[in-house]
Amino acid sequence: xxGTIVENLSGRKLSVLVALLLLAQVACFxxxxxxxxxxxxxxxxxxxxxxxxxxxxxxxxxxxxxxxxRNLELSDYKDQDSKLEMAxxxxxxxxxxxxxxNVVLDYSRWQQNLIGVLQFDVAYHxxxxxxxxTIITIDAKLGYRNKGDPDDAWKPYASALEERSLDCxxxxxxxxxxxxxxxxxLFELGSLHHDFYLLNIRLPVDHFKHMxxxxxxxxxxxxxxxxxNGGFTxxxxxxxxxxxxxxxxxxxxFWKRVHQLARPPALLEYMLIFLGxxxxxxxxxxxxxxxxxxMPFMLLLGDIKQGIFYxxxxxxxxxxxxxxxxxxxxxxxxxxxxxxKHLSAVGVGCLSLFIFDxxxxxxxxxxxxxxxxxxxxxxxxxxxxIILAGISAGVYFLFLSYMxxxxxxxxxxxxxxxxxxxxxxxxxxxxxxxRFKFLMLATLLCAAMTVVGFILGxxxxxxxxxxxxxxxxxxxxxxxxxxxxxxxxIFALLCLYAPSHKKWPVESESHSNSVSEEIExxxxxxxxxxxxxxxxxxxxxxxx
Amino acid sequence: MTSAAVTHAVARAxxxxxxxxCTCDYRAAPxxxxxxxxWGGCSDNIxxxxxxxxxxxxxxxxxRSLREKMNLHNNxxxxxxxxxxxxxxxxxxxxSGSCTVRTCWMRLPSLRxxxxxxxxxxxxxxxAGGGGGGPRRNRYxxxxxxxxxxxxxxxxxxxxxxxxxxxxxxxHPRLGxxxxxxxxxxxxxxxxxxxxxxxxxxxxxTQELHVVERCACTFxxxxxxxxxxxxxxKTVHTCL
Numbered sequence: 138x139x140g141t142i143v144e145n146l147s148g149r150k151l152s153v154l155v156a157l158l159l160l161a162q163v164a165c166f167x168x169x170x171x172x173x174x175x176x177x178x179x180x181x182x183x184x185x186x187x188x189x190x191x192x193x194x195x196x197x198x199x200x201x202x203x204x205x206x207r208n209l210e211l212s213d214y215k216d217q218d219s220k221l222e223m224a225x226x227x228x229x230x231x232x233x234x235x236x237x238x239n240v241v242l243d244y245s246r247w248q249q250n251l252i253g254v255l256q257f258d259v260a261y262h263x264x265x266x267x268x269x270x271t272i273i274t275i276d277a278k279l280g281y282r283n284k285g286d287p288d289d290a291w292k293p294y295a296s297a298l299e300e301r302s303l304d305c306x307x308x309x310x311x312x313x314x315x316x317x318x319x320x321x322x323l324f325e326l327g328s329l330h331h332d333f334y335l336l337n338i339r340l341p342v343d344h345f346k347h348m349x350x351x352x353x354x355x356x357x358x359x360x361x362x363x364x365x366n367g368g369f370t371x372x373x374x375x376x377x378x379x380x381x382x383x384x385x386x387x388x389x390x391f392w393k394r395v396h397q398l399a400r401p402p403a404l405l406e407y408m409l410i411f412l413g414x415x416x417x418x419x420x421x422x423x424x425x426x427x428x429x430x431x432m433p434f435m436l437l438l439g440d441i442k443q444g445i446f447y448x449x450x451x452x453x454x455x456x457x458x459x460x461x462x463x464x465x466x467x468x469x470x471x472x473x474x475x476x477x478k479h480l481s482a483v484g485v486g487c488l489s490l491f492i493f494d495x496x497x498x499x500x501x502x503x504x505x506x507x508x509x510x511x512x513x514x515x516x517x518x519x520x521x522x523i524i525l526a527g528i529s530a531g532v533y534f535l536f537l538s539y540m541x542x543x544x545x546x547x548x549x550x551x552x553x554x555x556x557x558x559x560x561x562x563x564x565x566x567x568x569x570x571x572r573f574k575f576l577m578l579a580t581l582l583c584a585a586m587t588v589v590g591f592i593l594g595x596x597x598x599x600x601x602x603x604x605x606x607x608x609x610x611x612x613x614x615x616x617x618x619x620x621x622x623x624x625x626x627i628f629a630l631l632c633l634y635a636p637s638h639k640k641w642p643v644e645s646e647s648h649s650n651s652v653s654e655e656i657e658x659x660x661x662x663x664x665x666x667x668x669x670x671x672x673x674x675x676x677x678x679x680x681x
Numbered sequence: 682m683t684s685a686a687v688t689h690a691v692a693r694a695x696x697x698x699x700x701x702x703c704t705c706d707y708r709a710a711p712x713x714x715x716x717x718x719x720w721g722g723c724s725d726n727i728x729x730x731x732x733x734x735x736x737x738x739x740x741x742x743x744x745r746s747l748r749e750k751m752n753l754h755n756n757x758x759x760x761x762x763x764x765x766x767x768x769x770x771x772x773x774x775x776x777s778g779s780c781t782v783r784t785c786w787m788r789l790p791s792l793r794x795x796x797x798x799x800x801x802x803x804x805x806x807x808x809a810g811g812g813g814g815g816p817r818r819n820r821y822x823x824x825x826x827x828x829x830x831x832x833x834x835x836x837x838x839x840x841x842x843x844x845x846x847x848x849x850x851x852x853h854p855r856l857g858x859x860x861x862x863x864x865x866x867x868x869x870x871x872x873x874x875x876x877x878x879x880x881x882x883x884x885x886x887t888q889e890l891h892v893v894e895r896c897a898c899t900f901x902x903x904x905x906x907x908x909x910x911x912x913x914x915k916t917v918h919t920c921l
Contacts, residue, residue, distance in 0.1 A: 174721025177774075179786035181726060183697040201698060208699075224902050235698035237705060237723050245719040252774055256788065264898040313793040320770055342902060352902035359696070363772060363784045368720035443776050494777045591781070 143576070143633035154632070158625045165376070165621025170614030173372035177365045184229035184338070184358040186210075197280055198230045198337050201241075202288030206230065224342040224349070231336040231360040243284055243332035246428045247367035250436060251329050253336065255321040258357040261307050261314045267353040271303045274348045276339040277323065277506055281331035291335050295324075297506040305353070316353065320361070324505040325498070327436040328427060329364060336360060369613060374424045376617060380624045381420040387631045388413040394635045404473065408456045409634055415449035416627050418442050437498040441491070448487040450623075451533060454580070455479045458540035461547075461573065479536045486529030493522035541577070548573075576633070583626050590615045682799055684738045685759035689792050692730030692763075696789070703729045727767060727787060731760055735821075751809055751843050754825055754835065761838045762798050766790035802840045807832060809841040850881035864920045880920035888917050 143151075187198040187206035198206045209227070234242040244251070255275075259267060276298050280291035301323075305316035338358065342349045392410060395402045402410075419442045427435060459476055473480065493509075496518065500507045509515040548570050555563050594615050695703035705723035717723050738756050742749040767787040775781030808828035825841055827834055835841045847853065852860035866876035866885060876885045892915050895908035 176782060177784045178722030178724060179772075179784045180722075180724045181696045181786055181789070183693060185697060185699075208697075232698065234718075235696070235703075236701040237703055237718065239701050242718050242723070247719060252772065254772055256770070258791065260791075311793075311797075313791070315791045315794075320772065322772070325774075340902060349902055355902055359788075361770075361772070361786055363774065366721050371720075440777050490777060497778065 141634045142637045145637040146633070154629070158629055162618070162622055162625055165625075166614050166618035168372060168376065169617025170609040170611065172368075173610060173613040173617065174366045174368040175610055175612055176369045176616060177363055179361050179363045180234065182231050182233055182235055182360045182362060184231055184360060187228045187230050189226045189228050189339075192225075197278075197289070197291040197335060198228045199289070199291065199335055200230050200232050201236070204289050224340065227339070229338040229340075229358045231338070233334050233336070233360070233362055244329045244334070244364070245367050246329060247370045248329045249365040249370050249424070249427065251324075251326040251334070252363040253323040253325075254361040254363070255301075255323050255338075256359040256361060257303060257305075257316075257318045257321070257355055258359070259305060259316045259318060259353040260312075260356050261310060261316060262312060262354050263310075265353050267305050267316060268351060269304060269306060271305065271351045271353075272300055273303050273321075273352055274341060275299050275301060275321075275323070276341055278337045279324065279505065280335045280337070282333045282335065284332045294331075294334070295505050297504050299323075299506045299508075299511070301511055315356075322508055322510075323360070325436065325501055326505050327433040327498070327502070328431050330427075330431040370424060372613070372617065373620075374422050376620065377420050377422040377424075380621075381417065381422060384413060384417050384420055384624065384628060384631075387628055388417065391631045391635045398636055404456060405460050405634070406636075408453045409631055412449045412453045412627055413631055415446040416624065419446045420624070433502055437494065437502065440494050440498065444487050444491060444494075448483050451483045452476075452480055454537060455483070455533075455540065458537065458544055461544050479533070479540075482529045482533040482536060486526045486533065489522040489525040489529070493519055493526075496522075576630075579626065579629070583622055586622065587619050590619060682759055682796060684734045684756035685763050685795050685799060686792065687734040687738050688727070688730040688760045688763045689789065689795065690730075691733045692726040692789055695726040695729055704732075724786075727764065727789070731764070734760055747809070748843060750823060750825060751841055753821065753823075754809075755840050757821060758802065758838050758840055759799060762795050762802075763790065765838065766795055766798070799840070802838065806840040806842050807835055808845075809835065809843060850883075861920050866918050866920055868918050876918050876920070883921045885918045885920050888919070890915050890917055 146154075185200045185206070186209045187200070188209055189198070200206065200208070206228075234244060236242060276296075278296040279294045281294045282291050301321045303321060304319040307314065307316045340349050340352065340355070344350065388410060391406075391413070395406050395410075423432075423435070423438070426432060432438075455476055456473075459479070496515075497507075497509045500509075509519045551566070552570065555566060558566070594612055691700065691703075694700045703726065705717050705725055734756070739753060742752045742756075767790060769785050770788050771783050771785040773780035773783050775783070809825045810828035810830075825835055847856055847858065849858055850861055852858065852862070861879050861881060864879060866879045867874050868876045868885070868887075871877070873879060891912060893910055893912055896911040896913075898908040901907075
């Protein structure tokens with residue numbers, strides 16, 4: 138016995154399998170579109186201006202509950218003489234989440250993460266024009282409270298003195314018109330473990346350090362909080378929970394099959410199991426743990442898991458194309474070493490993205506207000522890593538397209554020799570080439586669908602309506618669809634590229650596909666390679 | 682203007698958390714309420730402001746006469762102006778901060794911009810002649826006809842009137858009109874603040890005054906204004 142399942146599977150069985158997988162794919166898409174809500178939602182929260190009567194007291198200011206502070210209209214103080222110290226006393230208070238429908242809402246742990254963005258309403262005044270770029274200093278304190286705690290029992294979560302740049306433009310220079318200011322990313326929390334959060338922000342003025350001197354007439358400060366939707370997390374985690382055992386199962390099945398062979402596993406099989414492992418890592422529903430433990434590193438972990446998966450997928454494609462290229466002399470003991478040049482492109486790309494991520498989200502574990510983009514050095518560093526990753530992506534795709542082009546060239550070269558072969562063998566090889574191309578097509582289709590889906594999602598913002606009653610949540614459908622697609626793709630790879638066990642002819646198959654059985658026994662028994670008969674076929678031809 | 686201001690103020694208060702009864706976005710799934718918060722989010726500031734304004738400001742306009750229809754139309758126009766000045770902003774927060782995941786929200790406009798837009802529409806308001814009836818169940822589903830049949834019917838953001846304004850030139854205490862006697866005017870303007878229009882052709886008096894004014898002000902966040910006091914010669918025109 139030899140070859141992989143994809144070559145020995147009858148056309149009917151293959152089509153049944155493909156149909157089943159397509160059905161699963163459609164199901165994934167529909168689950169996202171019909172059941173899941175949008176992946177995340179944003180809330181505009183208007184800051185309440187409280188006055189710190191002391192000087193920079195450590196106490197917390199909050200707007201709801203017993204002992205809340207009173208709102209102060211900033212404009213009341215606008216025309217009074219020298220109110221300099223006032224600036225240092227104003228505290229912008231954001232108590233999130235805000236109540237709805239007379240219910241005090243609290244964050245659920247299903248909501249996973251929280252991103253805070255600031256928006257400034259700066260009114261135009263001819264006496265006080267703002268530069269197009271102003272550096273502002275923000276003194277931010279984030280606290281939390283849980284259900285059952287007293288109203289004033291806010292506990293510190295993080296605090297920092299951060300500088301951010303504010304880009305403001307105005308078209309219509311009229312008094313009291315707002316500048317169009319850029320949004321200011323403030324914080325990112327990787328876990329939403331507590332029920333209520335409280336953000337106290339001050340914009341301290343210090344004429345010696347030139348702190349916040351250039352700030353215009355700030356009228357409102359808005360905090361936009363973005364959190365993942367609990368419903369989306371639930372759908373996503375259930376999807377993972379379903380995929381996880383399937384992929385683990387097929388991996389075990391695959392590995393058992395490989396071990397039943399007399400030879401040691403081939404490189405392609407190692408790559409497949411590595412790919413399966415990376416996907417299993419991605420599928421592992423660690424989100425369940427966040428319901429019980431505070432895990433602020435989930436964002437970083439998610440990035441790393443995705444990074445490992447992408448690098449595994451990209452390396453697999455390289456090795457897959459390379460193993461079918463049939464140019465190596467030593468064709469029995471292929472090693473990863475052969476591909477070091479190609480794989481280093483993947484490695485460098487992933488490594489630079491990893492370093493960038495560690496610099497951004499890694500440091501955010503210590504200080505959620507941190508951002509690498511605010512300083513010039515940080516921006517340059519981040520850009521360096523991103524450009525490096527971009528270059529290695531370009532190099533990778535050059536390598537890959539070159540290899541695929543080489544494979545197709547080889548195939549067409551071999552095809553011209555085909556008519557000279559015996560009819561049975563020719564039929565077989567044609568089938569093999571067809572199925573190899575079929576899988577290539579599937580890969581391309583998956584990649585294209587991901588890209589097209591992504592672009593469609595960017596172009597057509599908002600909801601897609603086909604019917605008044607049927608509303609498809611396109612963004613969620615895209616995410617679950619793509620996630621399901623790559624799971625199904627890898628499931629199919631593990632399934633179809635497992636070594637075939639056709640030691641005995643299967644009865645049911647014999648009527649419809651009697652040729653395929655003949656093929657198996659008509660193979661050259663002297664050819665010991667079991668990697669893939671396409672590769673062996675090509676090598677054999679090369680030896681001739 | 683009232684309807685626009687109510688919409689704006691309520692939406693603002695919802696964001697601040699000072700109104701606790703603000704609703705969720707009901708368009709997605711009606712009647713699911715607060716349970717939605719965990720599942721799919723609950724944010725609908727402007728929508729609530731819109732509905733609140735309809736219920737509050739339009740409460741008096743129950744009848745079916747043309748005047749009430751006009752009021753409804755103008756109130757709707759005010760709300761439409763708030764909605765149309767909303768600006769969308771987005772933030773990317775996908776893998777490593779890339780744009781694979783993007784969330785967008787609407788930014789509430791400055792009420793000053795809304796009121797200026799409404800003033801523009803006020804200046805260009807058209808006279809309504811009659812209302813086409815709409816279905817009974819939706820009181821906002823009607824279309825006003827222009828007074829002059831060859832004019833375009835008023836759009837959703839246009840303001841309309843039924844009667845021309847009374848003469849504001851002369852004092853008329855019963856209508857609450859103060860008249861324009863003694864008002865300051867601008868002799869270079871051709872608009873309603875110009876001396877020709879404002880003084881209704883009665884002419885104006887010109888004086889030269891020396892006034893002490895704040896000038897060369899510098900402003901610091903949050904509340905500090907430093908100004909010099911300057912003596913300037915000013916020419917003032919007053920309607921006779």
